[in-house]
Amino acid sequence: MGCETSKQQQIRKLSSLTRIPARPSPSSVQEVPAPRVQLTSHLQQEEIRQQFPAQVVDNPEVRTTQEPYAVESLAELELAAVAGNPTLCRMRHEAAAEWARIGYVSKLPDPTVSSMYFVPPMNFEPDRQVAEIQVMQMIPWLGRLKAEAQRAHIEALVAETQYQAERLRVVGDIRATWFKLYVQVKQIETTTADQAQLESLITTANARVRTGDAQPGDVLMATLELSSLQEQLITYRQQVAATSAELNRLVGREANTPIVPPVEIEAELPEWNHDFLKQVAIESQPELNAARLRTAATRWGIEVARLRRRPDLSFGVGWVVMDAPGAMMPDAGKDSLTLGVTASIPISQSKYDAMSAEASREHYAAHASEDEIVSRLDALLLDLWEQALASQRTVELYEKTILPQARQTFEADQKSLINNTVTFDRVVRDYRTLLNLELGYHKALGQLATTLARIRQTVGTDLSESPEVRPQSLQEPE
Numbered sequence: 137m138g139c140e141t142s143k144q145q146q147i148r149k150l151s152s153l154t155r156i157p158a159r160p161s162p163s164s165v166q167e168v169p170a171p172r173v174q175l176t177s178h179l180q181q182e183e184i185r186q187q188f189p190a191q192v193v194d195n196p197e198v199r200t201t202q203e204p205y206a207v208e209s210l211a212e213l214e215l216a217a218v219a220g221n222p223t224l225c226r227m228r229h230e231a232a233a234e235w236a237r238i239g240y241v242s243k244l245p246d247p248t249v250s251s252m253y254f255v256p257p258m259n260f261e262p263d264r265q266v267a268e269i270q271v272m273q274m275i276p277w278l279g280r281l282k283a284e285a286q287r288a289h290i291e292a293l294v295a296e297t298q299y300q301a302e303r304l305r306v307v308g309d310i311r312a313t314w315f316k317l318y319v320q321v322k323q324i325e326t327t328t329a330d331q332a333q334l335e336s337l338i339t340t341a342n343a344r345v346r347t348g349d350a351q352p353g354d355v356l357m358a359t360l361e362l363s364s365l366q367e368q369l370i371t372y373r374q375q376v377a378a379t380s381a382e383l384n385r386l387v388g389r390e391a392n393t394p395i396v397p398p399v400e401i402e403a404e405l406p407e408w409n410h411d412f413l414k415q416v417a418i419e420s421q422p423e424l425n426a427a428r429l430r431t432a433a434t435r436w437g438i439e440v441a442r443l444r445r446r447p448d449l450s451f452g453v454g455w456v457v458m459d460a461p462g463a464m465m466p467d468a469g470k471d472s473l474t475l476g477v478t479a480s481i482p483i484s485q486s487k488y489d490a491m492s493a494e495a496s497r498e499h500y501a502a503h504a505s506e507d508e509i510v511s512r513l514d515a516l517l518l519d520l521w522e523q524a525l526a527s528q529r530t531v532e533l534y535e536k537t538i539l540p541q542a543r544q545t546f547e548a549d550q551k552s553l554i555n556n557t558v559t560f561d562r563v564v565r566d567y568r569t570l571l572n573l574e575l576g577y578h579k580a581l582g583q584l585a586t587t588l589a590r591i592r593q594t595v596g597t598d599l600s601e602s603p604e605v606r607p608q609s610l611q612e613p614e
Contacts, residue, residue, distance in 0.1 A: 208396070210314050213387055214307050220388030221306050227299040234292035242285035247273040262468050263460045270454035270474070280443035287436035294429045301422035301596075308593030310386050312586045314398070317379045319582035321397045323575055324372045330571045331365045334358060337563065361564055403585035405528040406599065413517045413595055421513060421596035427506040434499035441495040445488050452476040513594060520591045527584035534577040542570045 208216075218224060250270045257264040338358045381391040418424065453475060460469030482488060546566040552558040592598055 210311065210398070213310055213314065213383070216389075217306050217310055217387045218303060221386065222388055224299065224303055224306060225388075227295070227302055231292065231295040231299050234288070234295040238285065238288050238292055241288040242281045244281075245274050245276070247271060257459070262462075262465060263458050264469075265456060266459055267457040268454055268474075269457070270452055270476075272450055272452040274448060274450040276448045277443055277446035280440055280446065283436050283439040283443060287433050287440060290429050290433040290436065294426050294433060297422045297426040297429060301426060304422060304593050304596060306386060308589055310383065311589035311593075313379060313383045313386065315401060315582045315585040315589070317376065317383065317395070317397045318401050318585075319578050320372055320376045320379055322578040322582075324369060324376065326571065326574045326578070327365055327369055327372065330567065330574075331362065331369075334362050334365065334567060337567065338362065357561060358564060361568070401581065401585050403531075403581055403588060405524055405584070405588070408521070408591075408599065410518050410521050413521060413591065414514055416597060416599065417513045417517060417595040418510065421509075421594070423596075424506070424509050424513065427502065427509050431499065431502040431506055434495065434502045438492070438495040438499055441488070441491040444491055445482050447479045447482060450478040452478070516594055517591070520587055520594060524584060524587040524591065527580055527587055530580040531577070531584055534573070534580060538573055539577060542566075542573050546570050 248271070250272070251267065252269075253267045254265055257266045376397075380395045383395055384391050384393045387393075454473065456472045456474060458469050458471050546563075546569075549558050549563050549566050553560065553563050
């Protein structure tokens with residue numbers, strides 16, 4: 137897939153995505169219909185392309201203007217990032233450049249043509265040599281050309297695999313940012329709802345003060361709590377703006393492009409385990425496959441360094457232009473041909489030993505890099521899996537125990553406040569506790585979804601599908 141210029145991207149994005157005259161206020165977020173989150177990875181791109189044809193995405197005339205907001209699902213954002221992210225665009229071009237390099241690395245050098253004229257002509261009684269034209273072709277050691285071609289082919293595969301790894305990283309960052317945006321919007325919604333609840337408590341406190349059942353300090357305390365909520369809302373809205381800008385940066389469009397966040401997410405821990413995740417990562421992780429390919433490329437580099445000790449041959453054919461003015465002999469002045477062969481002599485043993493040592497060290501370093509990636513993936517997957525387990529248990533604890541008990545306590549103390557059996561500050565504390573617990577629940581849910589997205593990124597495949605079989609290793613020289 138080719139890349140667009142920045143100007144083309146601006147025109148297309150402005151035409152197809154920014155049909156909103158102004159950014160929606162946080163208070164109206166609930167009124168905008170938003171899709172449920174589907175954990176879709178780059179392996180489902182073919183399905184996405186069938187559901188969202190390229191003409192609808194790229195042609196601003198096809199997109200209708202019935203909806204006031206450009207409602208995008210997570211899958212659409214991933215697809216847009218794969219097409220428009222500047223880093224992915226650069227790496228696609230770099231991979232294409234490596235593939236183009238294969239087309240010339242194994243070819244012979246261009247032949248050379250030389251001509252030489254003698255003024256005055258060189259005399260060879262009775263003939264004279266007037267000029268000489270020579271064609272030369274240098275032929276390197278053919279085994280070295282084949283080895284260089286193999287190394288270039290594997291390096292092109294490395295560049296392509298690195299692009300796949302970067303695409304996984306971008307998709308993982310988009311998912312994590314998307315779930316972060318969900319948590320921040322839920323913070324605004326929860327705080328706004330609790331703000332209304334607190335205003336109701338203030339109204340109750342004012343009525344109790346008028347009847348002499350409460351002190352004016354209760355109203356002041358609740359008013360102070362209300363001001364604290366307003367301060368939190370300012371911070372949450374700033375965080376939403378920053379997260380939206382980061383999401384737009386990952387997609388590769390302007391930072392102020394409106395984004396409608398998800399109203400809910402589905403995050404459920406699958407039946408995985410650390411050993412299974414590690415096995416899938418060893419087979420499918422592009423970063424690890426790139427390290428394996430790089431090791432194979434350095435093995436061919438050793439072969440190239442070894443074959444540099446072989447001489448390069450040059451073959452030449454020359455045409456000697458002769459004349460013999462005034463000669464009486466029948467063959468006088470007849471042109472002649474020359475055939476020549478030259479060879480390079482690799483006499484500097486230390487130079488070629490240094491080349492071989494350099495290639496060998498690069499090969500050892502590539503092996504160590506592969507081992508390093510395996511070790512890092514193992515530790516990272518164990519950490520992510522333990523995070524996922526902890527997040528799942530936390531979500532279940534909030535849903536089944538903590539939140540129901542907190543709501544029951546708050547409702548019971550509200551009823552007791554009417555009978556003057558509890559103090560007003562206790563009700564405010566219950567309210568504050570319930571608010572913090574509700575925010576903690578949404579954070580735990582977002583953390584679980586983010587961790588699952590990072591696990592999919594780390595293993596290198598969408599585990600909802602069957603893991604792909606890693607291609608057979610490339611042939612290495614004996």
